[in-house]
Amino acid sequence: MRDALLLKASLRDMLRPRKLLAVAVLSVVPAIIAVVFRLAAETHVPSETYAGVASGATFGFVLVMAAVVFGTATVRQEVEQKTIVYLLTRPLPRWRVLLARYAAALVAIVVTVSLATVFLAAAAFCPSGMGAAPIGRDIGVLALGALAYGSLFLFAATLLRRPLIFGVLYAFGWETLVPQLPGAFKALSLMSYLRTLAPHQVPEPVSMELRQALGPLATFTITTGLAWTVLLSVTIGFALAAMAVFRRREYAPRDDD
Amino acid sequence: MIEFEHTSRWYGQVIGVNDVTCRIGPGLTALLGPNGAGKSTLIKLLTGQILPTAGRVRVLGLAPFANPAVMARLGYCPDSEACYDDQTGEEFVSLMASLSGLRGQERARRVAASIDRVGMAPHARRRIGGYSKGMRQRIKIAQALVHAPDLLVLDEPLSGLDPVARHDVSELLRAIGGEGRCVVVSSHILHEVEAMTSSIVLMYRGRLLAQGDVSAIRGLIDRHPHRIVIDTPDGRALARRLLELPYVLSARLNGPDDSSLEVETRTPDAFYSAFPSIVLADGFRIKAFHSPDNTLEAVFNYLVGS
Numbered sequence: 038m039r040d041a042l043l044l045k046a047s048l049r050d051m052l053r054p055r056k057l058l059a060v061a062v063l064s065v066v067p068a069i070i071a072v073v074f075r076l077a078a079e080t081h082v083p084s085e086t087y088a089g090v091a092s093g094a095t096f097g098f099v100l101v102m103a104a105v106v107f108g109t110a111t112v113r114q115e116v117e118q119k120t121i122v123y124l125l126t127r128p129l130p131r132w133r134v135l136l137a138r139y140a141a142a143l144v145a146i147v148v149t150v151s152l153a154t155v156f157l158a159a160a161a162f163c164p165s166g167m168g169a170a171p172i173g174r175d176i177g178v179l180a181l182g183a184l185a186y187g188s189l190f191l192f193a194a195t196l197l198r199r200p201l202i203f204g205v206l207y208a209f210g211w212e213t214l215v216p217q218l219p220g221a222f223k224a225l226s227l228m229s230y231l232r233t234l235a236p237h238q239v240p241e242p243v244s245m246e247l248r249q250a251l252g253p254l255a256t257f258t259i260t261t262g263l264a265w266t267v268l269l270s271v272t273i274g275f276a277l278a279a280m281a282v283f284r285r286r287e288y289a290p291r292d293d294d
Numbered sequence: 295m296i297e298f299e300h301t302s303r304w305y306g307q308v309i310g311v312n313d314v315t316c317r318i319g320p321g322l323t324a325l326l327g328p329n330g331a332g333k334s335t336l337i338k339l340l341t342g343q344i345l346p347t348a349g350r351v352r353v354l355g356l357a358p359f360a361n362p363a364v365m366a367r368l369g370y371c372p373d374s375e376a377c378y379d380d381q382t383g384e385e386f387v388s389l390m391a392s393l394s395g396l397r398g399q400e401r402a403r404r405v406a407a408s409i410d411r412v413g414m415a416p417h418a419r420r421r422i423g424g425y426s427k428g429m430r431q432r433i434k435i436a437q438a439l440v441h442a443p444d445l446l447v448l449d450e451p452l453s454g455l456d457p458v459a460r461h462d463v464s465e466l467l468r469a470i471g472g473e474g475r476c477v478v479v480s481s482h483i484l485h486e487v488e489a490m491t492s493s494i495v496l497m498y499r500g501r502l503l504a505q506g507d508v509s510a511i512r513g514l515i516d517r518h519p520h521r522i523v524i525d526t527p528d529g530r531a532l533a534r535r536l537l538e539l540p541y542v543l544s545a546r547l548n549g550p551d552d553s554s555l556e557v558e559t560r561t562p563d564a565f566y567s568a569f570p571s572i573v574l575a576d577g578f579r580i581k582a583f584h585s586p587d588n589t590l591e592a593v594f595n596y597l598v599g600s
Contacts, residue, residue, distance in 0.1 A: 042392045046378070053380060119376035123437070126341055127393040128366035284360060289343035 039129060040137055047141035050114065051107060059106055060145065064152035067094040071160035087161040087170050088237035095153050095175070096231060100182050101212055103149040105204030107142040108190025111135070112283070113200055121288050132280040139191050139276065146183040151176050171235070178235035185227050185268045188275040195282040223259070227271060230264040295319055295445055295476040296340055301349035303335050310335030312500040313349070318478060322471030324487035325480040326594065327497035333480040334373065336497065337449050340478070341370045354445065366394070369443035371434045373450040373480075379423035383414055383433040386422060387440055394441035408440040409433075413462060427454035435463065445476045452486045464490045484594055496597060503597050511593055518587075518596045519543050519558035522565065525582035529555045532578050541565060553581075 052060070071090045075081050112135070115121035124134050158170035189207075193200040215226040223229040296318040303310040311332040325333050338344045339351050342358030342365065351358060358364040378386055387409055391401045409418045412432040417425070422433065431454050438446060451467070452460050468490050471477040481487045487494070494511070496503040504511045526532055529552040533545035541561040548554040559565045562585070573580055586592055 039393055039395070042389060046381075046389055049380065050378065119372070119374040120378060122343065122370070122372050122374070123378075123390060124393070125343060125360070126365055126368060126370045127390065128362040128395060129393055130362055131360050287344045289338045 040133060043124075043129075043134065043137035044140050047138045048144060051110060051141045051145050056106070056110070056145070060103075060149045060152070063099045063103055063149050065156055066099060067091065067153050068156035068160035070094050071157055075160070083162045083165065084169055087158060090157055090161065091154070091175060091235075092232065092237040095150065095157060096179070096182070096228065096235070097213070099153045100146070100150050100179055100231075101186060101208040101228075103146045104183060104186030104190055105201065105208050107145040107149075108187045109194045109200040109204050111138040111142050111191050112194040112288070116288050125288065131284045135191070135195070135280055135283045136276075139187065139279075142191070143183055143187050146187055147176075147180050150179040150183065154179065175235050178231055181234065181268055182227070182231045184272040185231075185275075188272045188279070189227070192275040192279040192282070195279045195286065227268065229259055230267050233259040233261060233264040234268075295354055296478070297350075297352040298336070298339070299350040299352070301339065301346045301351055303339060303344065304347045309500040311339070311497075314497075314502045315349075316495060316502055316505050318476065318495065320471075320474050320476045321493060322468055322477040322479065322491040323493045323495060324491050325478055325495045325497065326482070326484060326487065327503075328482050330499070331482070331497040332500040333482070333497055334449060335500075337447055337478070337480055341368060341447055366441075367444040369438035369441065369446045371438040371446075371448040371451055373453065375427060375430050375454075377422045377425075377430055377434065380421060382419050382421055383425070383429075383436070384409065384418040386433060387418075387437045390437040391440045396441060404440050404442070408436040411439065411466060412436045413459070428456055428459050431455055432459065432463070435466075439470075443475070445478075446470060447478045449480050450482075451479055452481065452483070460486070496594065498598050504593075508593055509588065511597075519560055520562040520565075520585065520587050522557045522559065522562070522583070522585045524555045524557065524580060525549075525553060526555060526578060526580050527551070527553060528578045529553060531576070532573075533557075535572060535576060535578075539565070539568060 067090045071086050074086050074090065078086075112121070115124065115138075125131065154172055154175050158167040158172050162168075162170055190200065190204050193203050197203055212226055212228050216223050216229050216232070298314045298316050301314045302312050309332075314332075314336065325336060327333050335344070339346055340353055340358060342353070342361055345359050353364050354367055356364050358368075378389075381389070384405065388401065388405045391405050396404055406415075409415055412435050414429065414432050414436060417429055422430065425433065431451065435448065435451060438448065446467075448467070452463060455463060464486075467477055467479060471491065479487060479490065488508075492508045493506070494508055495505045496511075524532065529547045533547060533555055536542050536555075536557055537545050539559075541559050541564050543558045543560065545558075546556045548556060557565070572578070587596075
């Protein structure tokens with residue numbers, strides 16, 4: 038009962054008008070890109086447009102950005118608006134407070150990426166119909182991505198004073214650069230595992246010649262089983278670490294008088 | 295109920311509180327001190343928001359930090375104005391009641407009662423974002439009261455209130471303290487708490503300066519003579535008579551026509567015992583009689599040496 042109320046309050050807090058604007062903007066970005074592609078391309082193949090934009094924009098930008106915005110807001114929003122004190126001085130174990138906030142962030146992220154996927158499919162496939170778009174699979178994998186990224190940024194939010202900066206650097210530095218690196222380096226990026234589960238036909242970043250030159254390094258492949266294992270491990274590992282940190286850390290604003 | 299034992303708290307190189315040892319029991323106790331004295335640090339320690347760097351804090355016999363058993367019996371009203379601005383006052387208090395474990399009809403009854411008790415019933419269904427500072431303060435007090443805690447801690451609760459609301463809240467806190475519950479109120483404005491309680495904990499620069507009844511503390515300050523001001527048209531004659539008493543140190547006439555006599559004594563109790571009989575015996579006319587040193591302001595100034 039208390040958890041449900043806390044989740045409801047967290048959701049309400051998470052989906053304030055400013056955050057709803059972020060949801061709206063993020064969810065239409067892939068569709069706008071798809072429309073631009075359609076208008077610019079000489080020949081339009083809906084499945085190719087969908088695959089390219091889904092891989093680059095929905096997975097590579099919207100998912101990560103939504104996870105940064107909502108994942109870091111779990112704790113920092115309460116700290117910055119100085120309302121965390123109301124939650125931490127109630128007879129609830131701290132881990133339950135954090136879990137409710139995490140669940141609210143997940144709902145917000147999943148809603149954002151689901152809308153983005155549906156809008157993208159509509160933009161790419163209309164008027165011929167959206168049946169050919171792998172919407173269900175993509176939303177499922179994006180939800181898994183929301184769990185993993187959400188958990189990572191939840192941990193950052195419990196640990197860092199400015200998790201948003203870390204999140205943006207991670208999203209647009211690490212997650213953009215590392216999947217482009219040859220060979221086993223891609224194993225260091227969560228996005229590589231998500232793309233294994235939801236493959237889209239997009240050009241390989243590494244040329245065949247470079248692959249041959251790299252030898253065994255370039256032959257590293259991520260299996261579906263490994264992808265599931267890593268993503269779930271990251272989710273559980275970072276969520277547990279976040280709870281452990283949240284249980285012991287002080288979040289009172291330092292405005293002593 | 296509250297126990298600090300050689301408690302210190304640093305923020306890096308900055309001292310929040312330094313080696314504080316004291317106990318606070320049931321009733322209303324005022325935590326006093328100027329800005330930067332360490333009041334808020336002490337409150338954060340006892341409400342389990344922060345940990346001591348050294349020493350020990352016990353609230354209701356338990357370590358308070360992140361302890362649900364303590365939080366179940368604690369009501370806390372922070373000094374920050376921050377609230378959930380998109381909620382109505384009623385929703386906010388109701389959420390806090392739910393998080394404290396109240397359910398159904400009992401919750402609704404307690405929410406309505408605590409909102410009513412702080413005089414916010416007419417505004418309870420308005421969004422907090424539209425509240426004045428005083429209304430926010432009152433709704434914050436309502437959420438602290440809603441689960442009928444044994445220990446109520448309020449950080450600057452009178453700040454931002456208009457005089458009527460200030461009086462009402464003071465009366466409310468005094469009533470709660472009178473119910474046998476422990477109420478701790480912090481303030482840097484001495485006259486605010488003077489009307490509420492005489493039990494004080496005085497902080498200055500992170501240290502505990504004094505604790506106890508304000509008049510008892512005043513009595514301990516024997517290096518500072520106690521001043522008594524008497525408004526009388528018989529100033530000269532009364533001064534002459536009072537200077538015969540061995541415990542009267544000095545007498546000074548002030549004001550137009552020497553109508554105000556200021557007497558200094560180190561034993562005010564003896565003076566107060568003897569004074570009525572002297573007045574009656576010699577037929578002195580007394581218009582007014584007060585001691586400026588009985589105020590908290592005076593006690594505080596003496597203790598910090600200003």
